[in-house]
Amino acid sequence: MSFYHNYQWREEELKVKATEDVGKRVVKKKLTKLYITAFIAVVMTGVALFAVYKGYEEDRLLALIVAFIGAVGFAMISLLVIRQMMTDRYLxxxxxxxxxxxxxxxxxxxxxxxxxxxxxxxxxxxxxxxxxxxxxxxxxxxxxxxxxxxxxxxxxxxxxxxxxxxxxxxxxxxxxxxxxxxxxxxxxxxxxxxxxxx
Structure with missing residues (x-):
């Protein structure tokens, strides 16, 4: 495929009116999502670990499940946000x-x-x-x-x-x-x- 065709294929995407300032706001917004996700995951994990260490035997399994879900969820969402942040913006x-x-x-x-x-x-x-x-x-x-x-x-x-x-x-x-x-x-x-x- 020629260089022209490559460009024409992307023209609709290239016409996005992005500016440097908008780019900074997008990054800031994505970082905010990351921080909120991290806070929720930490709280969930903290509650779960608190239940485990307090010795509530009947809640230990549930606590471990909550901790696992919190950790995995945080990791997945963090990777998604980081991937979006690393996506090239057309200059x-x-x-x-x-x-x-x-x-x-x-x-x-x-x-x-x-x-x-x-x-x-x-x-x-x-x-x-x-x-x-x-x-x-x-x-x-x-x-x-x-x-x-x-x-x-x-x-x-x-x-x-x-x-x-x-x-x-x-x-x-x-x-x-x-x-x-x-x-x-x-x-x-x-x-x-x-x-x-x-």
Whole structure:
């Protein structure tokens, strides 16, 4: 299956509007569930052990059962929560409408760059890091949503010829920098052809 097909197959999933802040809240929520589960399991196990050590012979079996269920339940739920926390969150969304970079330091978190606003995309290198340099027709759509520090970084990128948007190619774990560039140019060319047809 080609790289394009792999991406198109995931497009609906990729369109999820996640932000870095939302990601942090999700992690915090999952951790809260873990702590609540741990508390319940500890209480259940504690009650069971208390019954055992108090010498209530008639309740010992029940106490051991409760302790076992508490320990196993806590372990299973903990593993489930940890697995969810370790699931990769998409940091770069690319589809036919445009792209959204959720990870780069100078990326505004709530702005999707539409292909209509893209002049060119090229592969550059900054300190041995492969970077996709995106030159825009109108930087204002970015600058209006940026912090002052982000705006300065974007202006510095533009001044060095990288374009206001500089995307770390390592965001795409399943693609080489060349494949990522190819994908961007594929969608950009597709959009240009659509405009010509209209």
């Amino acid at each position: 770069l969304v690319v589809d036919g409408q445009g792209f959204h970079d959720f990870s780069s330091p100078n990326s505004p978190r709530y702005v999707t760059i539409e292909w209509d606003n893209v002049i060119s995309v090229s592969l550059k290198t900054i300190i041995d890091q492969p970077i996709l340099a995106v030159v825009l027709k109108d930087d204002k759509v970015l600058f209006d949503e940026m912090t002052s520090a982000q705006k300065k970084a974007a202006e510095a990128n533009s001044g060095m010829g990288f374009g206001a948007v500089a995307i770390n190619c390592k965001l795409a774990k399943d693609a080489t920098p060349e494949e990522l560039l190819d994908l961007f140019n594929h969608y950009l060319k597709e959009r240009v052809e659509q405009v010509k047809e209209n």
